Amino acid sequence: xxxxxxxxxxxxxxxxxxxxxxxxxxxxxxxxxxxxxxxxxxxxxxxxxxxxxxxxxxxxxxxxxxxxxxxxxxxxxxxxxxxxxxxxxxxxxxxxxxxxxxxxxxxxxxxxxxxxxxxxxxxxxxxxxxxxxxxxxxxxxxxxxxxxxxxxxxxxxxxxxxxxxxxxxxxxxxxxxxxxxxxxxxxxxxxxxxxxxxxxxxxxxxxxxxxxxxxxxxxxxxxxxxxxxxxxxxxxxxxxxxxxxxxxxxxxxxxxxxxxxxxxxxxxxxxxxxxxxxxxxxxxxxxxxxxxxxxxxxxxxxxxxxxxxxxxxxxxxxxxxxxxxxxxxxxxxxxxxxxxxxxxxxxxxxxxxxxxxxxxxxxxxxxxxxxxxxxxxxxxxxxxxxxxxxxxxxxxxxxxxxxxxxxxxxxxx
Ligand SMILES: Cc1cc2nc3c(=O)[nH]c(=O)nc-3n(C[C@H](O)[C@H](O)[C@H](O)COP(=O)(O)O)c2cc1C
Numbered sequence: 001x002x003x004x005x006x007x008x009x010x011x012x013x014x015x016x017x018x019x020x021x022x023x024x025x026x027x028x029x030x031x032x033x034x035x036x037x038x039x040x041x042x043x044x045x046x047x048x049x050x051x052x053x054x055x056x057x058x059x060x061x062x063x064x065x066x067x068x069x070x071x072x073x074x075x076x077x078x079x080x081x082x083x084x085x086x087x088x089x090x091x092x093x094x095x096x097x098x099x100x101x102x103x104x105x106x107x108x109x110x111x112x113x114x115x116x117x118x119x120x121x122x123x124x125x126x127x128x129x130x131x132x133x134x135x136x137x138x139x140x141x142x143x144x145x146x147x148x149x150x151x152x153x154x155x156x157x158x159x160x161x162x163x164x165x166x167x168x169x170x171x172x173x174x175x176x177x178x179x180x181x182x183x184x185x186x187x188x189x190x191x192x193x194x195x196x197x198x199x200x201x202x203x204x205x206x207x208x209x210x211x212x213x214x215x216x217x218x219x220x221x222x223x224x225x226x227x228x229x230x231x232x233x234x235x236x237x238x239x240x241x242x243x244x245x246x247x248x249x250x251x252x253x254x255x256x257x258x259x260x261x262x263x264x265x266x267x268x269x270x271x272x273x274x275x276x277x278x279x280x281x282x283x284x285x286x287x288x289x290x291x292x293x294x295x296x297x298x299x300x301x302x303x304x305x306x307x308x309x310x311x312x313x314x315x316x317x318x319x320x321x322x323x324x325x326x327x328x329x330x331x332x333x334x335x336x337x338x339x340x341x342x343x344x345x346x347x348x349x350x351x352x353x354x355x356x357x358x359x360x361x362x363x364x365x366x367x368x369x370x371x372x373x374x375x376x377x378x379x380x381x382x383x384x385x386x387x388x389x390x391x392x393x394x395x396x397x398x399x400x401x402x403x404x405x406x407x408x409x410x411x412x413x
Contacts, residue, residue, distance in 0.1 A: 004207040004229040011146055011166075012114060014084045016041040018220050018348055019230025020341050022237040023211065024048065024088020024117050025177065025323075028245050029237070031065045033337065034085045035072035036242040040338035043086065044069070045117060050090035052099040059103055062087065066111035082143040086115030090178075091129065092122035092279050100128075101135045108140060115167075117148040120178060122279045126159075133164040150211065150232075152180025157193045158200065167207040168193060169232055173265060174213030176235040176325035178284045181265075186210045186226060194227030213259075215330035217347020224348065233340075235325040241336045248317035250334060252287055252324075259326035264288050268295045269321045272304050287322040 002010060008019045015038075022029055022037045026047035034044030046065050049058030070076055070083050087108075091100070108116070116136055121128040133147050149160035150169040157168050170193045171179055172186035183189070190210045197206055210223035211232035223231045238245045239253050256262050265285045270276045272291045278284075286292075290311075294304050311319040335343070 002205065004205070007205055007207050008229060011144070012043055012084060014038065014041060015043050016345065017230075018224060018345055019043065019209070020220065020344060021045055021086070021209070021230070021232045022337070023177070023232050023234035024086065025234055025238065026050075026088070026090070028243055029088070030244050031068035031072060032244065033237060033240060033242045035069045036240070036337035037237070037341065038073060038084050040336075040341045042337065042341040043084070043115075045086045045088050045115075046113075048087040048089045050093045050096075052089075052093065052095040052103045054099060054103055056095070056103065059107060063107050063111070066107070066113065070111065080112075082112040082114045082145070084114050086117055086146075086148065087113050088117035088119065088148075090120050091118050091132070092120050092125070092282075094125075096121075096128050097125055097131065100132050101139075105135075105139050108136075108145070112140075112143045113145065114143070115146045115148055117150065117169075118165075119150040120279070120282055123281050124279070129160065129165075130163045137164065148209075151193075152183040152189070154189070154192050154196055156180070157196060161197070161201050161204065161206055165206065167209060168197075169209045169211050170228070172210070172212030173285075174259075174326040175211055176238075176263070176285050176328070177323040178278065178282050179212070179265070181267075181281060181283045186212050186214075186223065186228075190223065190226040190228050213325050213327040215325075215327035217344040217349075218351055219327065220344050220348035221351040224352070233344075235323075235328055236331055236340055237337065238324075239331045239334055240340055241334055246317065246320075249320065249322050252289075252322045253328055253331055254333065256287055256324065257329040259324065259328040262287060263324050263326055263328060264292060266292070268292055269323070271301055272308050272319075273321050274305070274308075284321075284323060285325060287324050287328070289322060290319050291321070 008015065021043035022033060022045055024045035024047045026049055029045055029047040031046065034046045037044035048062045051058045069085055073083060075081055075083055118129055129149065136147055146166040147164065148167040148169060149165040150171050151157045151160055152171050160168055170186060170189045172189050173179060173183045174185055194208055197208060207229045209230050209232050210226065210228035214220060214223060214231045214233050215236045220231050237243060239250050263285050265283050267283045269284050269286045270278055291304055291308055308319045
């Protein structure tokens with residue numbers, strides 16, 4: 001039996017190690033971005049959409065995007081060859097259960113993507129993936145299409161494996177965009193899902209990827225150390241040169257710092273922009289912009305929606321939702337997809353190698369001799385951790401600002 005990392009090599013031989021995919025971000029991950037990611041030896045995903053009704057505009061647009069990707073990757077004259085990219089679908093919509101397969105079967109058979117990604121079934125329709133996955137696998141046997149499922153909890157990972165997923169994406173709450181309302185970071189989620197795969201599904205060929213807050217090689221190395229076989233990055237690729245995101249969005253992302261303070265997980269982003277139809281199981285992380293600040297100030301939803309619509313009419317982008325993960329402060333310049341992937345792979349290898357070459361990796365560091373009484377050391381450490389103006393002995397040389405709202409908001413907009 002192959003190890004999960006070798007499975008990735010077998011299934012997607014064009015992809016180099018460590019495996020890096022772009023997230024199938026609806027509206028951002030198009031043919032240009034996904035082809036650029038695959039061409040750079042990553043794994044490109046297109047955001048396919050959520051409306052599977054027979055008259056769905058999203059699905060006809062998807063067909064065009066898939067044809068464009070095939071062309072961009074130089075496979076237009078080889079229609080029987082699978083395209084080494086995937087398509088992501090959001091599955092909570094009421095049209096998923098009755099129409100997913102009959103609407104998508106002809107599209108996927110025509111374009112033969114190497115993978116499909118499913119995310120966000122409705123809690124009211126728990127059998128959606130259980131019925132979709134076997135049907136997908138059945139009609140795609142000829143080109144061996146793999147099924148990825150993104151999850152935010154260990155129990156959802158268990159369900160996904162039982163339903164037939166080949167790849168589980170453990171999505172932590174650091175992630176940009178939609179995610180489990182109640183979840184945890186990948187530091188806890190990835191190892192616990194790895195343990196689940198080892199203890200409950202031994203011998204089953206399932207790959208584990210990590211998503212959420214991974215922006216460069218340091219995040220990649222960390223994810224591998226936690227037990228992932230590869231990673232998915234979303235926010236970092238929105239800022240890629242090949243990303244179709246508006247310049248205003250890229251500017252907000254590239255200028256944002258300190259993502260824990262400047263982004264927030266909430267349902268308000270959806271409510272204001274008119275996409276509040278997500279099931280309660282999910283919310284979304286975005287940069288705190290004008291609309292969110294108005295919400296904090298007590299502006300009613302109705303008035304906030306009015307302001308959002310008025311700004312959109314005037315072409316004012318300041319109220320647009322900018323979905324982003326907590327790692328946003330690490331994206332400082334627009335890079336090509338190739339530079340993002342190769343840079344992250346190179347840095348991940350270096351971090352892992354340097355760690356094992358470091359003298360401290362060979363033998364444990366000596367235990368420091370205690371030169372001061374223990375209580376004094378503790379106070380010294382605590383003192384360093386406490387901001388000066390919270391210390392009891394603080395005497396301000398200048399008046400202290402009480403404009404906490406401004407400070408907390410970062411003043412970056
Ligand atoms: C702008 C944006 C759009 C997204 N759209 C989707 C989507 O359509 N389908 C999906 O499964 N995940 C979507 N996600 C979530 C990603 O799959 C992924 O979990 C996330 O980007 C990882 O976190 P990161 O952004 O910190 O890298 C989106 C994320 C962002 C930032």
